[in-house]
Amino acid sequence: MDKHKKNISFIVISAVIGFMIAIQFQTVKEPVERDTRDLWQLREALLHEKELQSELLSEIRSIEEKLQAYESKQKQSKEQALRDTIQELKIEAGLTEIQGPGLTLRITPILEEIQIGEPIFSGVSPELLKRLLNELNMYDAKYVSVDEQRIINTTVIRDINNETKIDGHALTSLPIDVKVVVDNLETAEKLYNQIKASKATEEFFIENLKLIISEPKSEITIPAFDHSIQIRYLESLKANEGGNA
Structure with a gap:
C-alpha cells in the first residue's frame, strides 16, 4: 500500500x-x-502624442469657454445669447464673409508650353484640386475659397462634361486664385513655408500648371458661401416637443 x-x-x-x-x-x-524603434522615432512618436493632447485640451478649453460665455449671456439676455450663437453657427457654416491673415495661391498655365504652341488645358482637374485643399487643411488652413467660391464641409468638386465644377461653378479658365485665411500671421508664415516645401508645385507642373504662392498678408478676404445648403436627416421640432427650456 x-x-x-x-x-x-x-x-x-x-x-x-x-x-x-x-x-x-x-x-x-x-x-x-519588443519595440524596435530607435530613440529618435520614439521621441517623434512622443512629440506627436503631446501635440495631439495639446490640441484636444485646447479644443476642450475653447468649448468650455463658449459654454461659460453662453451661460453668462443667457442669464443677462436670452435673446442676445441666441443671436450670438446663430452668428457663430453662420461663421462655422461659411455663410459670412471672412477677413484675416493668410495667403493666396495662383494656378496659371506654364508659359513655356504656350510659347512652343502646345495645347494648354484651360482648367485644373478635380483630383489635383482636392489634393491641394487636403494639404491646406492639413497645414491648419481655416477658411478657403477657390475662384471666389467658398469651400465648406458640403462642397462638391467633380468633373462634369470635362469641366471641373465646384458646387456647380465651372472652372473654365486660368488663372485661378485659391485664397486661404488662418488664425494669425504666424500660422500664415508657417503655411507658406510648408506649401513651398511640399510636392504641390511638382504635382501642378506635371499637369502643365504653375502654382504661385504669394507672401503672407495681414488681411485676406474670403467670400461667403452663396449657394443653398442641403440639410438632410433633420426635422423641425414641434412646439409641444423638446425640453423644458
Missing part, C-alpha cells in the same frame, strides 16, 4: 514538473515582442 502511494506521489510530482517545464519552454520559444 505504501509502495502504491509512493508511485502515485511520484506520478503527480512528475506531472507537475513536466507541466512547469512545458510552460517554461513555451515562454522561451515565444518571447514577448
Whole structure:
C-alpha cells in the first residue's frame, strides 16, 4: 500500500514538473515582442502624442469657454445669447464673409508650353484640386475659397462634361486664385513655408500648371458661401416637443 502511494506521489510530482517545464519552454520559444524603434522615432512618436493632447485640451478649453460665455449671456439676455450663437453657427457654416491673415495661391498655365504652341488645358482637374485643399487643411488652413467660391464641409468638386465644377461653378479658365485665411500671421508664415516645401508645385507642373504662392498678408478676404445648403436627416421640432427650456 505504501509502495502504491509512493508511485502515485511520484506520478503527480512528475506531472507537475513536466507541466512547469512545458510552460517554461513555451515562454522561451515565444518571447514577448519588443519595440524596435530607435530613440529618435520614439521621441517623434512622443512629440506627436503631446501635440495631439495639446490640441484636444485646447479644443476642450475653447468649448468650455463658449459654454461659460453662453451661460453668462443667457442669464443677462436670452435673446442676445441666441443671436450670438446663430452668428457663430453662420461663421462655422461659411455663410459670412471672412477677413484675416493668410495667403493666396495662383494656378496659371506654364508659359513655356504656350510659347512652343502646345495645347494648354484651360482648367485644373478635380483630383489635383482636392489634393491641394487636403494639404491646406492639413497645414491648419481655416477658411478657403477657390475662384471666389467658398469651400465648406458640403462642397462638391467633380468633373462634369470635362469641366471641373465646384458646387456647380465651372472652372473654365486660368488663372485661378485659391485664397486661404488662418488664425494669425504666424500660422500664415508657417503655411507658406510648408506649401513651398511640399510636392504641390511638382504635382501642378506635371499637369502643365504653375502654382504661385504669394507672401503672407495681414488681411485676406474670403467670400461667403452663396449657394443653398442641403440639410438632410433633420426635422423641425414641434412646439409641444423638446425640453423644458
